[in-house]
Amino acid sequence: MKEFWTSLASLMGVFAFSQTLLAAVFPPEIRFASVKLFNRIFHWCSSYCYFDITEIDGVNTNELYNAVQLYLSNSASITTGSRVNLTRALNSSAFTFGLSNNDRLVDTFNGATAWWEHVVTQRQSQTFSWRPLPEEKRGFTLKIRKKDKALILDSYLEFIMQKAEDIRRRNQDRLLYTNSRGGGMDSRGQPWESVPFKHPSTFDTLAMDPDRKSEIMADLRGFADGQSFYQKTGRAWKRGYLLYGPPGTGKSSMIAAMANYLGYDIYDLELTEVHTNSELRKLLMKTTSKSIIVIEDIDCSINLANRSGMKKSPPSGRNEAAMDGMRGSSGTEDGGNTITLSGLLNFTDGLWSCCGSERIFVFTTNHIEKLDPALLRCGRMDMHIFMSYCSFPALKILLKNYLGLDGIADCDDGLMVELESVIDKAEMTPADISEILIKNRIDREKAMAELLQALKSRAERPRRRRAAIVGDNGNDLEEEEEQEKRALETPKDGGDLLGDCQEGGEDGEEKS
Incomplete structure (x- = not known):
């Protein structure tokens, strides 16, 4: 044992002497180049490649880091570990799991294997910065085989971003929006005000014939999963539903069930608070994707001039005195409201309706015969759903x-x-x-x-x-x-009780 320690001490002395000699003979530039060359040779010989995904890219938050964190939290392998991070985000309705510091996880995608490691290190003392950085430096290291590089970079990372968005939307509370009174802005400069959407209605509790519900659910699911179809056919990714029938037949409950089924937010548009077509377009531009835009009782919200330039008769249930009060001092109806039928049609199926994607328009009415045929055609109201008496x-x-x-x-x-x-x-x-x-x-x-x-x-x-x-x-x-x-x-255009438009409308659009 004594000889062993003597030999080890001699070996360490030789190593220290060699290091000193190399430092004296070779300058730092040559040593740095040698290490860099060695690393290149090592990576060239290795069958793996590595990618670092840091939490903060310069001074900006790296969205890919957050997406990877959410995606890995949805993996079944996470929950089987002995030590995981458990979190619940603001306005979230679910708990999420995450990798602990310097923990690893193996994932597969289309036959390719990806090794993830959550790397957490202490950040060095930072100089003055306008944005203070966290003390810990966090990031993910992705290890993949070189032969899978094209698949991982082209498809896998994009799949992670989409999956993370779905998880975030599923866990986050849905919101119910309404346009600000008088077309103004709220405290944040937004034309929409929101509250958490807690309506419990679902298709399971909706009082409707099961076969009709299944047909509606299939149509909704086909729309939500039809991004590639809409892009291939050159159509805007939107769909319109007209709910009509006697009062009390569940039209509002149907809208809530649609939102809960798809996980979409709801924008309840009050037309009486919108004064011009320009304001209507601005409201549309401020809506988000994966949302349902609702106009309830469209036949009695405002008076629209039809295509022949004639005014519609006053909505049923409103006496002349009430209508006089709505005209205001300017003498125009609805307090100076100048929304036209053309503006509403462009809102649902014009160029401005394409400023966004994956949006659903839902109109409700008790009297379908009062609506202009141009509003009912395909491309605007693609499916007419009759909400009948209780069967x-x-x-x-x-x-x-x-x-x-x-x-x-x-x-x-x-x-x-x-x-x-x-x-x-x-x-x-x-x-x-x-x-x-x-x-x-x-x-x-x-x-x-x-x-x-x-x-x-x-x-x-x-x-x-x-x-x-x-x-x-x-x-x-x-x-x-x-x-x-x-x-x-019977719909005004002669469709079925639950009818898709069979042929294109005025613009020649076909059934989606």
Whole structure:
């Protein structure tokens, strides 16, 4: 053992002497060049290459670093580690995991393997800077095989950016926007004001025929996943939906279900607060991608001049005194509102509507016959969705939501048969039925009995009305009711109850 330590000491002495001799003989420039040359030879011989992704690039935040951090936090391998970072961001509804300092993770992409290492070191004492830097220097080191370099740089990193955006949007609370009063700006100079969107409506709880819901959901998913299709066909990545039908049939709940299904924000546009076409365009420019732009009750929001230059009649339900008050001192309706039909059409399907991507326009109305055909054509309102009175499949969904009755097995067979026989004749909206079930949700038997009584009473009402005046008007009342029903159930352009446009409109656009 003594000889071993003696030999080791001699060897260390020789090494120190050699270092001193090299430093004296060779200048620093030559030594630096030698080390650099050695590193090049080493990397040339190695089958791997390395990439550093720092948290801060100069003085700017590196978005790729944040994207990689989010992407790796979604990996199943993270949660199996013995030590991980657990975080929850502001306005986020989920917890995320992350790599600990100097930890490693292996990922695969299209057969290529990527080794990630989270490198954290102490930053050297910094000089004066207008932006103080954190004490720790953070970054990711990506190790890949040289043969996979083209695949990783061209596709993998872009895939990480897209995946991180999806994770960020899924974890972040959705927002409900409304345009500022009078077309002004908020405290941050933005024309939109926002609040967290917490509406619980989903397609599972929506009172509608399941087949129709499946068709709508498939159309929404095809739109959200159709970026390559829209780019290939040269179409703007947008889609329009028209929700129409009697009040209380769930049009607002449908919009909330669409937003929750896709994870989109909602921009609720109040046309009465927009004075000119220019303001309308500015509002459109300030909307973000992955959003739903909503105009509710478009037939009675403002008065639009049609293509022949004639004014629409005053919206139903507003008396002349109220309309006079809306005209204001200038004598123009809606307090000086000068939005034209042309401005609204360009808003939904003009050049300005292409300033952004992945946006959905939703219009709602109780009277589709009052809308100009130009607003209903393909490219503007691509799908017309009729929100009808409550049907038997929709009734079963309401019974499950409010009373916990899952299918016919939880109900009396005879009672369900009675409900099925009278529900279509009653023509009650889901809102009316929901109110009955909410009031009696504690007592199921009482709720079912009261519901059946209400349905029977509503089903008998048209018959009693006809019987009371049949001597005076004959079949006029029956024909009038039939015409009203056809007006509600049939789109103005002759489409189906849940109809896509089959042919291009005025601009020759085809069905997407």
